[in-house]
Amino acid sequence: MDIHSLHVEHTVLLAVYTLLTVVNARMHKGIQGIHWFSIYNALLFVGALLVALRGHIPNSISIVGGNLFVVAGYIALFICLARFFGAKLTELRIQGVLAAVGVVTMVQYGLIHPDTDKRLLAYSVVLCLQQAHVALFVARKERRDTHAAASMVFMLGGLGLMNLWRIAAVATQAVPQDYLKVRGGLVWMVLINTALQCGAIVSYVWMTASLLRGNLAVQALTDPLTGLLNRRAMDRAAEKVLGAVTLDAPASAIAVDLNDFKQINDSHGHACGDVTLIAVARCLELGLRHSDFIGRMGGDEFIALLPRTPVEVAREMARALDHALRSVVIPFGGKEVRISASFGCAEASSAASTWGDLIGACDKALYEAKSDRRRIGTTAAVVPEPAL
Template identity: 50%
Template sequence: MSIHTLHIEHVMLLAIYSLLTVANSLLYRNVKGIHWFSLYNVFALLGAIAVELRGQIPDFLSIVVGNLCVMTGYALLFFSLAALAERSIRQTYFQLLLLAAAVVTMMQWGYWHPETKTRLLAYSLILFLQQAHIAFFICFAHAGKLRRVGSAMAVMLAGLAAINVIRILGVSLHGAPSDYLQAGPFLAGIVVANTCLQCGAMVAYVWMTASLLRKELEHQALSDPLTGILNRRAIQKAAEREIALSRQRSLPLSVITVDLDSFKKINDSYGHHAGDATLIAVADCLQQAMRGTDLLARTGGDEFTILLPRTSLQSADEIAERLRSCVEALRVLHQDVETTITASFGLATLESSTLTWDHLINTSDKALYRAKRAGGNIALTTPDPSPTLLAG
């Protein structure tokens, strides 16, 4: 099969993938950087069309503009990934530098002083640097968000970079044909491999964005939209896992339920925006006073639940007092109005008689109700003849 025929197939595949990616970008327009990815596909298609029309359109369009379209496409692909990973604009400087080098080299050896071998070597080298940079960015360059789901795309880009190294070696040793579209099996093989990997990279990108969207939806399903902490469903799933672990390894496990005192008064006096600001401030306060292993969730309007893995009741007492003091010292400023808040705390610990999360949380709720009836701003343990009073 001639390289001319292979390029026709290359163009047709890129056209199909371009339509699919543009449709995908319209469907998921909220995904950061997805419009750059659509432009990458368009520029890759334009570059392939320009190469395919060599001899039928001016060489400047086919060689210089066509090659620059391909290299611009890879720069746009990097812009897309940088936006998706929420990296700063400085991350794109290297790609812009390579594009500037591409313009100079393509004009020099593709238009002013045509030299096929030198131009093909420069083209392959710049593409290698672009593709290797993108693969490196996905895997290593502080793009942890991409690393987990972008391995397939990184492999495709690394493969494309390797193909350009092979082309550099082949052209250096055997030279380049005067008419690229009449090239032999070596460059034809390069076209086949490039087509497969380029289409694979496009599919990998779509899969990667779908994975990120799924993770985002999972995060939204398990988090409270106002405070950003866990919600009731998330804390229950975590608790069931920790209870099983505690029973298996005979580890202590405690829970603290929190209810804000006189929260309704803030809403009635200053409005719901002030109430929301108070909830956010309290959530931040609790997170700062907690340990790194503890889990915090908003489980009601002004109710919070804290799961304390590997924590005895005595240690939970100490943590509850620290949390109570933090909330009591909190000053919430909203629209030039400063408000204060206190909270009541109920504590419970996993015992042999506690079979489920519901039982454990109900026990801590009973202690919380006693704390509320006692006037609030205190932390009480589970009901017993001599309850633990931490503060008054």
């Protein structure tokens, strides 16, 4: 097949790719930068279309316009991926410099002093550097599902290698001044580029699907108001933590119950109650260690799970949390809302202890603290019920 027919086929496929990315963008509007991926494919499509129309439109438009639309496409791809990963666009200047080099060389060797060899070399170098830069950028980013990002790096790396192949081909064989008459490796390159660009689209859709799946997993395990772990997530954490408990490495828990929270809702409204719960959640998070787990059990009840922590340490941590909560001031409706809480601490020193045992012991200590008008109650240890 001649290279002109391949470029026509490449153009048709890019049109289909563009349509698919537009549909994907409309389906997942909440993903940052997703519309830039459609722009990337549209620019590549226009560039390929101009090249495919060589001989039917002025060469200046086909040569310079076609190549520069592709260069612009990789700028759009970088913006897309930077926004997808939530990164700043500080590295965009690298793409800008490469694009400027592309403009100068395309005008120089496509219009002023037409030279197919030099134009192909310059174009290939610019594209190779653009693709390598985007691939390295993605490789440095971390996501929950790294396979999708790795596939994007692979596709961009493959496109970069294609441009290295074109550089070698141009440097070692004579290229006719009429690009549409080239033969050999440059023809195969168009076919492989088409496949790799299709792979890049699949990789991006895979990345968006992984992100959505991760977001759904987070939503399933977090409290929607406070962002803390929910009951399900705390159950999972407790299963691992309590399974590793020994006499020398006990685990403890702290139950937290806000005092007079109903009065806050009644006096200031449920909006104020929500703001209060969020403030409490942030305060508790800041007062715990990175290895600890904190969750909202419902209403104004919270619980913290402390791996490898004896109850004496848990009690000291509860005192610190009590002091921190009493210093919190919540401005709402021109007034200041203050909060306090009661705490119940308990320890599990046997792997046979269950999460239910530990919660029950914390609740018992919490109830006793409230009954005795103390702020912090403690149950020394959780003793599992003997098997019948």
